[in-house]
Amino acid sequence: MTAQLGKAIARRLGASLVSLVFVVVSVFFITSALPGDVAEALLGQAATPDAIASLRHSLRLDQPVLVRFAGWAGGFLSGDFGTSLVSHQPVLNMVHDRLLHSLLLAGITTLFAVPAALLLGTLSAIFRNTLFDRTISLLTLCVVSVPEFLIATLAVLVFAVQLHLLPALASISDIHSIGSFLAAFSMPVATLGCVIVGQMARMTRAVMVNVLSSSWVEMAMLKGVSPAFIILRHVLPNVIAPLFNVIALSLSYLLGGVVIVESVFHYPGIASLMVDSVASRDIPLVQTCAIIFCAAYLLLTTLADIVALFSSQERARA
Amino acid sequence: MPVLLALFWLLLAVIGPFIAPSTPGEVVSSTVFAPISTAHLLGTDYLGRDVLTRLLFGTSSTVLLCAVATVLACSAGTFLGMMAALKQGLTDTLLSRFMDGVISIPSLLSGLVAVATFGSSVPVLVLAMACIYMPGSYRTSRMLALSVVRKDFILVARMRGEKTGYLVLREILPNMTGPVLADVGLRFIYAVRLLSNLSFLGVGLQPPQTDLGSLTRENLLGLVYGAPAVIAPALTIAVLTVGLNLALDGKGQRR
Numbered sequence: 132m133t134a135q136l137g138k139a140i141a142r143r144l145g146a147s148l149v150s151l152v153f154v155v156v157s158v159f160f161i162t163s164a165l166p167g168d169v170a171e172a173l174l175g176q177a178a179t180p181d182a183i184a185s186l187r188h189s190l191r192l193d194q195p196v197l198v199r200f201a202g203w204a205g206g207f208l209s210g211d212f213g214t215s216l217v218s219h220q221p222v223l224n225m226v227h228d229r230l231l232h233s234l235l236l237a238g239i240t241t242l243f244a245v246p247a248a249l250l251l252g253t254l255s256a257i258f259r260n261t262l263f264d265r266t267i268s269l270l271t272l273c274v275v276s277v278p279e280f281l282i283a284t285l286a287v288l289v290f291a292v293q294l295h296l297l298p299a300l301a302s303i304s305d306i307h308s309i310g311s312f313l314a315a316f317s318m319p320v321a322t323l324g325c326v327i328v329g330q331m332a333r334m335t336r337a338v339m340v341n342v343l344s345s346s347w348v349e350m351a352m353l354k355g356v357s358p359a360f361i362i363l364r365h366v367l368p369n370v371i372a373p374l375f376n377v378i379a380l381s382l383s384y385l386l387g388g389v390v391i392v393e394s395v396f397h398y399p400g401i402a403s404l405m406v407d408s409v410a411s412r413d414i415p416l417v418q419t420c421a422i423i424f425c426a427a428y429l430l431l432t433t434l435a436d437i438v439a440l441f442s443s444q445e446r447a448r449a
Numbered sequence: 450m451p452v453l454l455a456l457f458w459l460l461l462a463v464i465g466p467f468i469a470p471s472t473p474g475e476v477v478s479s480t481v482f483a484p485i486s487t488a489h490l491l492g493t494d495y496l497g498r499d500v501l502t503r504l505l506f507g508t509s510s511t512v513l514l515c516a517v518a519t520v521l522a523c524s525a526g527t528f529l530g531m532m533a534a535l536k537q538g539l540t541d542t543l544l545s546r547f548m549d550g551v552i553s554i555p556s557l558l559s560g561l562v563a564v565a566t567f568g569s570s571v572p573v574l575v576l577a578m579a580c581i582y583m584p585g586s587y588r589t590s591r592m593l594a595l596s597v598v599r600k601d602f603i604l605v606a607r608m609r610g611e612k613t614g615y616l617v618l619r620e621i622l623p624n625m626t627g628p629v630l631a632d633v634g635l636r637f638i639y640a641v642r643l644l645s646n647l648s649f650l651g652v653g654l655q656p657p658q659t660d661l662g663s664l665t666r667e668n669l670l671g672l673v674y675g676a677p678a679v680i681a682p683a684l685t686i687a688v689l690t691v692g693l694n695l696a697l698d699g700k701g702q703r704r
Contacts, residue, residue, distance in 0.1 A: 146549075153550035162566045276694040277687050278642040280649040284665065284683055288672055387557045387646075394650055406650050409565040417565040424558050432553070 139440050147433040154425040155207075159200055162414050207422075213415035217408075222419045226401060230423065233393070233400035236319055237385055244324040244331065245378055251328065252335025256343055259336075267332065274329030279391040283322045287395070290318060319396045326388035331381035338373045342366050372442025379435035383428050451634055451696040458689060462512035465505035473498070473506045474657055482668075482676035494668050494678040503659055504681050511660040512689075514571065515640035518578035522640075523633045525579070526586025531617045533587070534594035545591070548584035556581045556643055564652045574653065578643060582636045589632045593625040600624075634697045638690050645686055661686045 206213060212222040251271075255264040274282065342348065343366065351361050386402075393403035405420035407413075470490075471477055476497045483493040491500035533541040563577035597603065598621065606620050622629075647653035648662030656663070664682035671679040 149546075150550055150553040154554055157550070157554075158562060161562060272694060272698065273687070273691050276638060276642075276690040278645040278649070278662070278690070280646055280662070280665070281683055281686060284669070284672065284679075288675075292672055292675075383555075386555050390557055390561075391646060391650070405561060406652065409561045409652050412565055412568075414565065417562060421558055421562050425554055428555050428558075429553055 136440065140437055143433060143436050143440065147429050151426060151429055154429070155204070155422055156200075158418055158421050158425070159203060160196070162418055163196055163199065203418075212419045215408075215413055215416050217411050217413045217416075222415050225404065225416065226419055226423070229399060229401040229404045232398070233389060233402060236316070236323070236393070236398060236400055237382075237389060239316060240320050240323045240327070240385065241382060243320060244327050247324070248328045248331030248381070249335055249374065251332040253339050255332070255336045256339030259340055259343075264336075268336075271329040271333050274325055275333065279326050279388045280395060282325050283392055283395040286318060286322045286325070290321070319392050319398050322395070323385065323388050323392045326392075327381050327384050330384050331377060334377040334381065335374065338370055338377060339366075342369050345369075372438055375438040376435045376442065379431050379438060383431040383435075386424055386428050450699065451631070451693065454693055454696050455634065455637075458508075458512050458693075459516065461505075462509040462516075465509045469499075469502040469505045471499045471502050473503050473659065475499070475502075482671045482674050482678055485677055491681050492677040494664075495670060500678045500681055503664060504685065507659040507661050507664045507682060508685055508689075510654060510658060511641060511644060511662070511686075514575055514654075514660070515578070515637055515644055518575045518640050519582065519633060519637040521575070521579035522582040523586045523629070523636055526583040527590040527622075527629055528617070529583075530587045530590030530592075531594045531621050532613070533591050534598050535613065535616060535621065541591075544587070548587045551580070552584040552588070556639065557646060560643055560647050561652065564647065569652055569655050571654070571658070574644065574647070578640050581643070582639060585639075586632060586636060590625065590629055593628055594621050597621050597624045631697055634693060638693055641686070641690055661689075 203213070210223065212226070214220065215222055215225060218225070251267055255267045258264050348361060348365055351365050356365075389400065390402040390406060392398065393400040394406050397403070401420055401423065405417065405424070408416035408420065477499045478489065478493045478497045480493060481495050481497050483489060483497075485492055489499050489501065491504060494500050494503060529544055533544045559581050560574075560577055563573060563580075567573045603616065603620055606616055611620075644653055644660060645662035645665075648660050649666045651663075651666060654660045654663055661682045665679055665686075668676065668679040668682070
């Protein structure tokens with residue numbers, strides 16, 4: 132690792148940190164843009180002015196916005212994420228279990244989706260411009276264009292309604308055996324998998340086509356090197372870094388999908404918690420969930436950029 | 450081709466509500482989730498309302514809201530992008546840093562935060578979508594404008610002492626209209642996806658207003674009976690987004 136590369140990575144990490152601070156600050160200031168509204172929304176129209184005033188006082192809404200931000204950020208840094216306005220529980224307790232559930236869902240999906248997408252993308256690149264490639268291209272284009280909920284709806288229609296194969300609702304509370312585990316997870320995982328396989332296969336195809344049509348692969352083919360040897364010796368070393376970049380970028384699309392999938396299948400994860408908190412305008416919960424999501428998204432995009440930096444370094448040396 | 454398709458959807462959005470067979474809130478039948486028939490071309494929904502009517506109104510609001518948001522996002526984004534490319538220096542750095550910050554928040558998340566704070570109404574949704582998709586448009590047009598700015602005729606125009614407004618509108622913009630229009634199409638698709646997702650989650654357009662996402666959501670129970678009430682709006686979204694994306698894709702490949 133050269134000093135130049137180290138500097139580039141440090142600069143990228145610095146930029147991500149700035150973005151994270153930007154996100155945290157803007158989430159706070161956007162959500163506290165209408166200070167009186169939260170108290171009024173919580174108590175309804177029939178509330179007396181006294182009740183609103185006392186609630187505003189207990190929520191510290193009567194203090195200046197900068198004072199509240201300092202208190203909020205201080206609490207955030209020391210692990211105190213505030214108290215839910217609706218259930219009056221500490222946000223940390225509500226988020227903790229849900230986050231684990233979501234990570235489990237995301238992890239299982241990644242385990243299936245990454246190999247599937249790499250395989251599909253590579254096959255379309257090898258058999259490019261054939262009927263197979265065009266079919267895959269059309270299918271993945273459809274998947275990336277339509278809203279995520281449409282895929283979930285379609286999956287329910289096919290697997291739960293028409294074929295009666297799987298239950299439409301996931302209940303991870305009563306998992307006792309492998310069978311019930313599969314039943315609970317297969318629908319959300321299949322739907323979420325479709326969403327990111329579409330993205331990832333398209334990007335994988337682009338990377339592979341780029342390498343396969345390069346002059347050195349053509350040279351190896353002309354030399355009469357066997358296809359298997361070309362793939363292992365010439366193609367693979369050149370695509371590992373860009374493919375890691377593709378994977379990290381596609382996994383950041385997981386976040387958008389997870390919101391829809393958890394809501395459609397009533398999966399008790401952090402994204403469905405966030406949608407519920409948006410519907411009930413439970414601001415402390417919205418803030419915490421939004422920041423967790425943004426942090427995860429930034430982590431993945433930063434990782435993708437750092438891998439890209441490494442790969443451009445490799446190419447510069449070669 | 451993409452322009453024709455866009456015109457078709459806009460036309461449908463404008464005249465759709467006028468050619469609807471009944472009014473969207475009216476209960477026209479005692480049967481819920483009725484199948485396709487001559488009386489009700491697309492059957493009835495979960496309350497016995499005419500699906501074709503509601504679909505026309507829903508398509509209209511989805512297309513019009515997203516079109517307005519896209520036009521706002523892209524005109525602001527393109528203008529700022531061209532300004533950044535022309536001025537460079539501090540203006541460029543500050544604008545680009547700010548846009549990078551905004552773009553680092555996933556779109557669905559920004560939408561949810563905006564709705565949680567300001568409540569769900571048409572102006573909030575349109576403005577939120579405009580803010581969410583402006584940075585992407587800014588990035589694209591800044592890149593495009595940077596290559597135009599280097600050309601000789603810009604230098605000549607600058608030597609003539611032309612004002613910034615003239616440079617941006619008469620010299621730079623006409624030389625990047627094609628790619629900018631393709632970018633507008635893509636942002637429109639993203640906007641349709643976002644609005645439909647939000648409405649499907651129940652935090653987008655609120656009743657009595659409908660759009661394609663909320664139509665799918667409210668009739669989801671009809672999935673069990675294979676009712677057109679849920680299939681029609683879902684299919685409309687798919688045709689709208691996939692069709693436009695295919696048209697844009699085909700145009701990109703021919704070039």
